[in-house]
Amino acid sequence: MTDVVVVGGGAMGSAAAWQLARRGLDVVLLEQFEAGHVRGASHGASRIFRLSYPDSVYIGLAREAQTRWRELEDVTDTQLLTVTGGVDHGDHPHLHLLADGLAANGVRRDWLTPAEAAERWPGIRFDTRALFHPDSGRLHADHAVAALQQAAAKEGAVVRHSTPVTSIEVRGEDSVVVHTDSGSYPARRVVAAVNAWASKLVGDLVPLPPLRVTQEQPAHFAPLLPEDGWPSFGHIFASADGIYGLATPGEGIKVGFHGIGPEVDPDHRDFTPEPNQLAALRDYARTWLPGVDADDFTPISCTYTTTPDSNFVLDRLGPVVVATGFSGHGFKFVPAIGRVLADLAVDGTRPDPRFTFAR
Known part of the structure; x- marks a missing residue:
């Protein structure tokens, strides 16, 4: 049995796989499309990085992400964050x-x-x-996803592209089976970082807010x-x-x-x-x-993928951890959100009430 299956090889899922694998867990990352695809929200060459938010929760996450982006650059010898102001x-x-x-x-x-x-x-x-x-600037999205997956693989994670997940079966508090057309993956936890596909894949498993x-x-x-x-x-x-x-x-x-x-x-x-x-x-x-x-x-x-209040969904129910609703402003936080998702999977630590299923 795998410790954690991460579903979704975009930026958020790849960051979660890195953070989980570096904690010594057995991790499998499943992405439905080929590497470098353009069908989601993690492709392209530029995303804004900024600390400019009106409250300390988002500023704190951005500061953490800033540090972790630099760490990821060091681990993978890749330039990702360029400060432009x-x-x-x-x-x-x-x-x-x-x-x-x-x-x-x-x-x-x-x-x-x-x-x-x-x-x-x-x-x-x-x-x-x-x-x-x-302190603001830009991030290279395509390079970031590749670097996160490279870093996850260095820590022992298995990364599989072109492997669409057909369903997630919950069998208990510490038991879940992730089904694909090419086989099934029993695990203790699943992290569903599928953003626009969240309602389709986990809408019957967790109480998601409305997602647009x-x-x-x-x-x-x-x-x-x-x-x-x-x-x-x-x-x-x-x-x-x-x-x-x-x-x-x-x-x-x-x-x-x-x-x-x-x-x-x-x-x-x-x-x-x-x-x-x-x-x-x-x-x-x-x-x-x-x-x-x-x-x-x-x-x-x-x-x-936007929630009614534009806050993210970062929560867990039983063995199912969900990340979605990044509302067009999530990319800058990617490596910090990977840490949040790892915390949720390991011990259920929630980052802030605004990110829970029930608002």
């Missing part, structure tokens, strides 16, 4: 909550006037004060200014609509709306941008990003 702007009260949260937790930040921000980052238009946080799966449609815009001069950035309007962006070296400036894509079944996606959203994104780039060519772009497709 980050800036948030707009006419929304959330910016002040971010500033207060950073100040309360001793995180470096500074307010800049629109003129100061524009001088520093001429590729972005500013018409309000901007909140600068110098959407196909998000950012794009890479051709830069008119050097890519290495761009920060990660967020723009929040009074309407609460949000825009995010960052440089993706070699591909352009990635820009996207936050969490407004059409709902989809993750097994039946067309990967095609919705025309009105794409037009709105190009209009935004034309108005607010003088450092890109709004007419020279490459659309991107990924999924968000």
Whole structure:
């Protein structure tokens, strides 16, 4: 019998496999698709890393992740986290909550006037004060997943791609069987880190909150200014609509709306941008990003799995540990969430009430 079967070889599941294996447990990681696939939420070359949250729980997780990203880089001799600095702007009260949260937790930040921000980052238009946080940057998502699986394998974990799980059978508090088309895996625990597929795979086993799966449609815009001069950035309007962006070296400036894509079944996606959203994104780039060519772009497709309050689901019932609902802002926390999932699997330690099944 295996100690833990981890279902889902995206970033979260791979991080859990690494953290579990390094504790000396027998671990099998099962991923339904081939290595490097683009069907979930862990592919691509860029994700934002930031500490800028309004409360200490998320800031604490981000700080832990920052340390663990550097540890993973050392273990695998891979560059994953590039510090570029980050800036948030707009006419929304959330910016002040971010500033207060950073100040309360001793995180470096500074307010800049629109003129100061524009001088520093001429590729972005500013018409309000901007909140600068110098420790922010970007992560290489594809390299991160590969590094996590490499680190897990070094610790003895078995990593198997192209092995879709068909069902999970709970037999007792310390007994579960994970079924695939190619065989079954008895284990003491299962970690289901399947995000968009959570309702399908474990919806009958645990009390999940409602999960909204959407196909998000950012794009890479051709830069008119050097890519290495761009920060990660967020723009929040009074309407609460949000825009995010960052440089993706070699591909352009990635820009996207936050969490407004059409709902989809993750097994039946067309990967095609919705025309009105794409037009709105190009209009935004034309108005607010003088450092890109709004007419020279490459659309991107990924999924968000969003809970009603945008908090994650990190919880356990019996032998079943579940990770889902990362709501478009989870990637920065990946190695810290791997540690959380390992704690849940080993002794049931829960990180915070906001992450439980019952809200």
